[in-house]
Amino acid sequence: MNKRWRSVRFWAELAGIALGAGIFAFSVQAFIVQAGLGGGGVGGIALLLFYTLGLPIGLVTLVLNVPLFVLGWKEVHKTFVFKTLYGVVVYSVLLDLFKGIHPLALDDLFLGAVYGGVVGGIGSGIIFRLGGSLGGTDIVAKVLQRKFGWAMGTTSLMLNIVVLLLSWAILGPKIALYTLVSMFAYSRTVDVIQSGIPAKAVTIISEKSAEMVQPILSDIGRGATFLSGRGAYSDRTQNIIICVISLSELGNLKRIVREVDPQAFLIVQTASEVVGKGFMSIE
Numbered sequence: 006m007n008k009r010w011r012s013v014r015f016w017a018e019l020a021g022i023a024l025g026a027g028i029f030a031f032s033v034q035a036f037i038v039q040a041g042l043g044g045g046g047v048g049g050i051a052l053l054l055f056y057t058l059g060l061p062i063g064l065v066t067l068v069l070n071v072p073l074f075v076l077g078w079k080e081v082h083k084t085f086v087f088k089t090l091y092g093v094v095v096y097s098v099l100l101d102l103f104k105g106i107h108p109l110a111l112d113d114l115f116l117g118a119v120y121g122g123v124v125g126g127i128g129s130g131i132i133f134r135l136g137g138s139l140g141g142t143d144i145v146a147k148v149l150q151r152k153f154g155w156a157m158g159t160t161s162l163m164l165n166i167v168v169l170l171l172s173w174a175i176l177g178p179k180i181a182l183y184t185l186v187s188m189f190a191y192s193r194t195v196d197v198i199q200s201g202i203p204a205k206a207v208t209i210i211s212e213k214s215a216e217m218v219q220p221i222l223s224d225i226g227r228g229a230t231f232l233s234g235r236g237a238y239s240d241r242t243q244n245i246i247i248c249v250i251s252l253s254e255l256g257n258l259k260r261i262v263r264e265v266d267p268q269a270f271l272i273v274q275t276a277s278e279v280v281g282k283g284f285m286s287i288e
Contacts, residue, residue: 018135022088026096029128029139032121033062034103040117043172043184045165047073047141053168053175063100067093070140077144088137089144096139118183122190129191130198205255206276209246209262210234211269218246220261225254249276 033048041056043049051065070093077086111117132138146160165188173181211217218229229248235241250258255273262269 018088018137019091021135022092022132022137023095025128025131025135026092026139027099027128028131029125030063030096030099030103031106032124032128033100034106035108036111036117036121036124037187038062039107039111040114040121040183041176042114042118042121042180042187043169043176045142045168045188046161048139049165049168049172049184053171057175061101061104063097063102066100066140067097070144073140073144076148085136085138086144088132088135089140092132092137093140114179114183115186118187119190122187123194125187126191126194127198130195133195133199204249204251204276206249206274207247207255207258208272208274209248209269210243210272211246211262211266212243213266213269214244214246217261217265217269220265221246221248221258224261225250225257227254 033044033052037044037052038055042052044052047066047069048062050069051060051062054060054065055062074086074090077089109116109120111120129139138144142161142164145164149160169181169184169188172184176184209217214231218231221227221229227248227250229246231244232247234243234245236243248258259271262271
């Protein structure tokens, strides 16, 4: 049964990667190309070659990824490379099939940048969640991370900046600026798909912690944890409440703190990713 479940899950992941690749290919042809925008990494180079030489974006993307796959096959986990190769092939084929598709008449570069970034981010986010990627700088960044310990995000950013500078030189500063807007919208969307909407991690220091935790449990419906702490100035030992809530629940929590102990010390931090009951499943 376990083996059968793994097989079903594997094929479901491939179907999800194909869906994500299709969404991303659609976003490129429907919004990015229609608006005449560039991009980052291998995709950005393929777009520049399309604008200047008329070469098909999908075919160029696939060809440019071949040497990167050779590099990745030796240095990166084989499952990641396989899923990435599969995603790139599906993406490249659909990219050329979707050529000329214009679901919306865009007469505004900003709209093209935002639509392209958000829709493309949804597609890539699905692929990343399933353990794959769309190749290009992702493979290079992965290799450099394994060999030298470089952060993937920083490495990808540096490589994308190089391609963005080429876009600035070839397409002009205005297009380069809106391309940067599109890349920002893309990255933020990927973050949301990958990690979910950021939650709030709250620390409450109060002499009435026992009274305060009850309405947190009953009114908000969230769990809480007591930590034992000792004040450096007062030298008194007291319980510290730690709880994680959604952004929409923060106002209710502040109300509870204000009503129970207006002198309480409240620390609110952004939890970029929360895995567990009531939030994102570990699966």
